[in-house]
Amino acid sequence: MIQTSALRKDFTVWRKLGRLRRERRVVTAVDGVDLTVAEGELLGYIGPNGAGKSTTLKMMTGVLTPSAGEVSVCGLTPVPQRTRLARRIGVVFGQRSQLWWDLPLTESFSLLRHVYRVPPADHAARLRRCRSLLDLDAFLDTPVRQLSLGQRMRAELTAALLHGPRVLFLDEPTIGLDVLSKQAVRGFLGELHATGDTTIVLTTHDLADIEKLCRRLVVIDHGRVVHDGTVEQLHAAYRSKRRVVADLDTAWPDGLTLPGASVERVEADGLRVTLSLDGATAGEVVAQLAQVVPLRDLSVLEPEIEDVVARLYTGR
Numbered sequence: 612m613i614q615t616s617a618l619r620k621d622f623t624v625w626r627k628l629g630r631l632r633r634e635r636r637v638v639t640a641v642d643g644v645d646l647t648v649a650e651g652e653l654l655g656y657i658g659p660n661g662a663g664k665s666t667t668l669k670m671m672t673g674v675l676t677p678s679a680g681e682v683s684v685c686g687l688t689p690v691p692q693r694t695r696l697a698r699r700i701g702v703v704f705g706q707r708s709q710l711w712w713d714l715p716l717t718e719s720f721s722l723l724r725h726v727y728r729v730p731p732a733d734h735a736a737r738l739r740r741c742r743s744l745l746d747l748d749a750f751l752d753t754p755v756r757q758l759s760l761g762q763r764m765r766a767e768l769t770a771a772l773l774h775g776p777r778v779l780f781l782d783e784p785t786i787g788l789d790v791l792s793k794q795a796v797r798g799f800l801g802e803l804h805a806t807g808d809t810t811i812v813l814t815t816h817d818l819a820d821i822e823k824l825c826r827r828l829v830v831i832d833h834g835r836v837v838h839d840g841t842v843e844q845l846h847a848a849y850r851s852k853r854r855v856v857a858d859l860d861t862a863w864p865d866g867l868t869l870p871g872a873s874v875e876r877v878e879a880d881g882l883r884v885t886l887s888l889d890g891a892t893a894g895e896v897v898a899q900l901a902q903v904v905p906l907r908d909l910s911v912l913e914p915e916i917e918d919v920v921a922r923l924y925t926g927r
């Protein structure tokens with residue numbers, strides 16, 4: 612559905628050096644990205660600030676012309692075939708709105724039906740689905756400028772989907788949203804993905820979005836892909852470890868070690884120990900622990916995606 616090959620974007624920026632002199636500098640925002648996204652896939656596209664995510668999305672949606680390389684979306688080349696592409700893609704860019712600011716939301720939705728020449732029955736069915744899944748009814752008659760951020764994001768998602776696009780591009784759709792709105796947006800995207808009709812590319816800084824929604828994750832840094840695989844593969848590559856945290860009735864004996872695990876931290880006057888698993892299973896470690904110290908409570912912590920992504924971003 613989406614294919615890029617050696618995709619590159621350079622920006623020329625000018626820096627003022629005094630009153631008359633300027634220095635020309637080339638910023639390579641995207642530096643040879645090869646990506647294939649299959650039909651129905653939900654791809655997480657992440658990276659630190661300035662990594663080149665938005666620039667990639669802009670080239671995929673026909674907003675920016677690549678400096679080199681190729682990009683194809685739904686079999687079309689985005690910039691020269693932008694009008695045809697617009698009917699096949701939906702776009703939600705957190706900062707930019709596709710709604711009419713002063714009009715009630717319903718009127719924006721009707722206008723979009725005319726813009727995209729959507730058959731009334733299709734439009735009505737899609738709107739009905741979004742109204743129920745995104746809980747829009749309470750603010751359908753409110754002018755867009757009066758909507759809260761969470762309401763507007765739900766409205767933007769609806770607006771992006773009313774013409775039945777085959778690909779949905781989302782740039783930070785949960786930025787600034789409260790917990791409930793985030794859940795609503797994630798739940799909706801999960802449902803949309805489950806139908807298998809829409810290919811979704813999601814950029815976000817909220818790694819919970821990624822964990823909850825994406826099987827495949829592409830990480831970009833300085834314009835280059837530094838990871839392309841599942842979240843589990845990322846954990847494996849960075850040897851992220853599960854941990855066992857045990858609360859004890861008597862203090863952890865100094866220097867005690869267990870095979871297949873290493874002591875990461877001892878705290879609370881020796882009454883809490885955190886062990887990371889280096890080969891042993893959680894069950895094996897707990898069984899060994901129970902033989903050497905009286906246990907009060909236990910929990911097994913999964914590796915944090917935040918940790919591994921932070922290590923990836925810092926190049927460790």
Ligand SMILES: Nc1ncnc2c1ncn2[C@@H]1O[C@H](COP(=O)(O)OP(=O)(O)OP(=O)(O)O)[C@@H](O)[C@H]1O
Pocket residue numbers: 622623624638639640658659660661662663664665666667
């Ligand atoms: N129009 C532009 N002119 C000059 N430089 C630009 C332009 N747009 C982006 N850049 C530069 O290209 C690089 C990548 O920017 P981009 O917006 O794609 O990053 P991003 O990964 O989306 O970042 P963020 O997470 O902060 O939104 C940055 O160094 C940015 O300053």
